């Protein structure tokens with residue numbers, strides 16, 4: 564149903580948090596990262612959707628994943644934008660080319676009324692991904708007046724991440740990337756201090 568539903572098995576989850584713009588934007592980043600892997604299977608993408616509250620059954624075909632990968636490539640450009648103007652211009656292009664007019668839906672009364680930019684509640688997955696992502700990234704750009712996310716600073720990582728809501732300014736997608744790059748920088752510094760020593 565392409566919308567994060569309240570899952571009865573998690574009654575203590577905070578509805579407003581799980582449906583927030585920030586959560587939707589983080590789901591976008593997670594989907595872009597999963598779809599960047601050319602070997603990603605429908606089950607891998609379904610796992611990400613499920614982790615962000617999509618209810619089973621999640622029906623995804625290889626064709627859905629292929630078209631979602633194209634959508635993810637478009638969305639990645641928002642994350643590579645260096646400045647707010649560039650992020651806004653990229654989003655304006657996506658909104659012009661790939662989304663419908665703003666509309667409200669309650670998915671037939673099964674969800675609170677909320678805005679959508681896809682053409683219909685049963686739109687194809689790729690259209691849903693672009694529309695829901697453009698909505699969240701647009702609101703974050705509006706709210707913070709800076710790009711909503713960025714790409715990981717590690718040269719060996721292609722992940723994108725949402726910069727908002729993460730405290731201090733982050734440069735890496737994960738603790739794992741930050742630690743790896745810190746160790747690498749430390750090794751480089753030590754090697755520079757002892758230029759005559761053999762490489763470890």
Ligand SMILES: [Zn+2]
Nearest residue numbers: 715720736740
């Ligand atoms: Zn990374």
